Amino acid sequence: MVTIKDVAREAGVSVATVSRALNDNGYVGVDTRKKVMAAIEKLNYSPNEVARSLYKRKSRLIGLLLPDITNPFFPQLARGVEDELSRAGFRLLLGNSDENVEKEMEYIQTFVQNNVTGIISATNHLDDQIYNELKLPLVLLDRISEDYPAVYSDGREGGRLAARTLIEKGAKRITLMKGPAHVRPAQDRFQGAIEELSHADIDFSVLSTTSYSFEEALGWAKELFEQFPDTDGVIAxxxxxxxxIIHEALKIGKQIPEDVQIIGYDDIPQSGLSYPTLSTIRQPAYDMGRQAAQLLIKLIKKEQHIECKIQMPVELVERNTTRKK
Incomplete structure (x- = not known):
């Protein structure tokens, strides 16, 4: 790994001179600066961003905290954040909390210790004291709060759209999967679906779940058909x-979409690769990430008249787990 000492040796100057040239701190002659820059280019030297930020008290680092990077939805958010930050000259530090509040607080402390200049967080623990004490710009992503800037999708409309679609396509015994109670967007989707189902001439049931994890998903699917064997429509x-649910339905001999129709939520890449392919409500995850990064940059720059609550639209993506009209 190339160090600042290697650059100094190559340029024939002191380490202090290289440091002044990199940080624009103190006088460095034109010819000397050219030597330093030529040495940096030749050796492909990359300054330690954390060390530079500590020295200059000005950072180009942003902390991003996600709840579960094994869920394909969140890497799409992260990619949008990273692409936008990179375009603006910032670098990303990523934390994965695993929905564990202690781990989340440790990551926040790590971000602060590394002198990040702002944080983007998909947190469910805003009531923790550490957030109240933050002296950094904070943007919530895929989360909603009255107290902080946020970028999120229209979950209530997403729930209504999922329910409306199954009703219009002839489902009469719908099971609504209620997402984790501690996740605000999940409850928004649930409330939207309930609003639509309550006004329709159909039977519907609710199955509460406590996570979105791969490990527990098959258990929820099995429980669904054990409790509601006659269901002909599922809002996952x-x-x-x-x-x-697709896997479990096929396993027990149900035809999709003839016997049971299924609508998911998020439009992760895998939903177009399942068999049959999954109809779903699409959240614009990549664009949400980009918007969150843009909003944070505006806050860092202390721009005026910033729109601090950005709600993104959702849309139905029809595939093969719902009937064609």
Whole structure:
């Protein structure tokens, strides 16, 4: 690994001179600066961003905290954040909390210790003291709060759209999978679906779930058909659960979509690869990530008249787990 000492040796100057040239701190002659830059280019030297930020008290680092990077939805958010930050000259530090509040707090402390200049978080623990004490710009992503800037999709409309679609396609005994109670977007989707189902001339049931994890999805799917064997329409809590329901339905001999129709939520890449392919409600995950990064940059720059609550639209993606009209 090339160090600042290697650059100094190559340029024939002191380490202090290289440091002044990199940080624009103090006088460095034109010819000397050219030597330093030529040495940096020749050796392909990359300054330690954390060390530079500590020295200059000005960072180009952003912390991103996600709840579960094994869920394909969240890497799409992260990619949108990273692409936008990179375009603006920032670098990303990523934390994965696993929905564990202690782990989340440790990552927040790590971000602060590494002198990040702002944080983007998909947290469910805003009531923790550490957030109240943050002296950094904070943007919520895929989460909603009255107290912080946020970028999120229209979950309530997403729930209504899923329910409306199954009703219009002839489902009469619908099971609504209620997402984790501690996740605000999940409850928004649930409330939207309930609003639509309550006004329709159909039977519907609710199955509560406590996570979106791969590990538990097959268990939810099995429980669904054990409790509601005659269900002919399912609004899954997300695409992971929706794909698990496809597997379980086929396993017990149900035809899709003839016997049971299924709608997921998120439109992760795997929803188009399942068999049959999963109809779903699409959240614009990549664009949400980009919007969150843009909003954070505006806050860092202290721009005026910033729109601090950005709600993104959702849309139905029809595939093969719903009937054609």
């Amino acid at each position: 809590s997300n695409d992971i659960v929706g794909i698990a």
